[in-house]
Amino acid sequence: MKIIFKSILLLFFCFVKGNAQQVLSLEDAVKIALANNYEIKIAKNDLKIDQTNVSAGNAGMLPKATASITQNNNLQNLSQTRTDGTTTSLDNAKSNSLNYGVGLDWTIFDGFKMFAKKEQLQELQKLGESQLRMTVITKISDVQTAYYDLVQQQQQLAALDSTIVISNQRVNLAKNRFTIGKASKLEVLNAQVDINTDKVAVLRQQELYKNSKIALNQLLARDAQIDFKVVSDFTMDRKLEYAELKALAEKQNPQIEALIISKKVAELELKQVKSGRYPTLKVNTGYNFAENESSLGFTTQSSARGLNYGFSASLNLFDGFVQKRNEKISSIQIENSAIQIEQQNLALNSQLATSYQTYLTNLELIDLEEKNEAIAKQNLDITLDKFHIGTITTLEFRTAQLNYVNAKVRYSDAQFQAKLSEIALKELAGAIQF
Template structure:
């Protein structure tokens, strides 16, 4: 009878909760990820950095294309002139005007620089790949944050349901205590204890609701939308229990963005050494141009002249001695390559260690899910038996309260075990670079 009443009230409470939340947005994990990819500021900044590096990958930026320059120079003068010729004749002119005009187009093209330009182009491409890896890292990190915050809300939502059910039970207990007191079968102390426990449960629910609301704000912040946006999450935590460490390790070696970035940095250092070595070779340039020149003078043997035409040629230069700067630069570049290789090895070691520890935590959490699920079922069965005994007055209120708290705590621990296992799964997939976008 009492079980039926409690079940009925719990059902009413659940239906009320569902009806209340129907008006709110149901935010799925996929929708949350999509919103984060569209709105998150860090992802937008990383995308713009990638766009910058894509724009830089051009043959012109690598120095492969010629440079054409148009010039124009116009000079004018007003002077008081005096000229003495060889025969002694003196010519003078005040406010004499003169002007010269030069304009044309010039072309300069480096046709050989020790293959430095080719190494530069390859380096620009590697820098683009580095930005792509950094964007991938930013995206994976943010998607991991979305997953963690989302499933945190799921487990808190589940805990709220468990706490709401215990409010129903505590209310029922208070009603029974009042009825028994009214007919003289219980003391006032039993009623007061029931009231205190009910108030305690209400405080716990309020604290849980506060935490739930704050976590909503955090998720809205990650999604870069209004912090006051109201929504509910799908009430399910499904843990992938089929992850295998060898497969995760193989994926991480290929896809982990941090390891990928270190490998690209090593390649960038190698191409930098190529560019430095290129200065040991001669540099050959060709040049050409078409120019027009015109000048006028109020005094002199030539009062007006003009010229136009094509000019062309080439130049070559080679460093013969620069105070051993070349050798020093090459040594430094080689050391940087060594450092880059050590960074790759270090990142690889760190990655394997994190995978191993995270996988062990993952296995432990899977076992905890099974254990806490059994505990929740046992606690539920124990509560039902305790409710029956409490109804007929064969157990004390302390025993009833203990059974009630054991049930709530078991439900909370089961929900938390699922959440922790999901966090372990997310961490492993994040390290492997396989976290779904």
């Protein structure tokens, strides 16, 4: 009864410990990253700035109204000689003037520059949206990569844990055989050395697993010490088609999209530069008040108030070929934007073709390594049975054991590499779900 009670208690504590670690799904990890990641937050704020800049006032379409006030005071020794020869003088004569009012200036035509500016601001907002999407896709790709790296680390840790169990059986069996005189002390020592080697590998893997958790927590912008588990298996998408991915990439790849918008911005910049060839027309109006006081003179006090209005027009006739030079530079910038689009399209197609071939190869490797693992497991079971009855050597048993562990590790790595290829393809196509 004591043994049963202790066993139940042990199972209970193991259950509690196992459930203390929350299983973090990939969907939850992506949601946390979208809400917390610092680079995504910065990109969102940059987009808000671009959205705020899109306004008629920022494009120069609205009038500007100003209020002003000016006061001047003088204290002087004055002397005046009139035309009739009389002279008047006054020491410390005071005089002051006060002017205040409101004015309005409005550029009503600037060669269509304001309209090009407004459209450019709208394109910059689209560029900000594209850059935010690019940041989000990149971060989700990083989260998925880190998440499935943890899945791989977790699988490899389980494989090493299983070899510890087998090595323990080997040590116990070697001790029993030594006790009854069917094995030498050397066999026991070899078994103990091998299990210690396995324990070292487990410790190294545990360290790597914990460090990978910290890296994922950093991507999620949360406390690095939060403990969690990930799912135990890979979910592979085996239905990716190259033609479909290429079509999606040409349509919605965020880098291509950003370059196309940048070219549009450069074209609108050229429109603004060309506006310098047209005249600029401005209208102005205002209402002003003026008051003046003087201690000496024909008029000791005066005041005025009233409306003023008018217009001004200007046309650049010659500026040392600055206008021509600026237009040429803007045209070259448009040409560079077009070249960058062609360059990025070529690079995208090359990356897509290479990644797709790697994806296909990795899918084949998954099937091959899965078969190898099954064969290695069957070989280990047979070897273990033979080892129990003493028909094979410890070296043969150890070889079968290591072959099985290596087969499990290779199978896990093959799945991880295939998943990386899948993530890379979807990132290039702009098809990562979020």
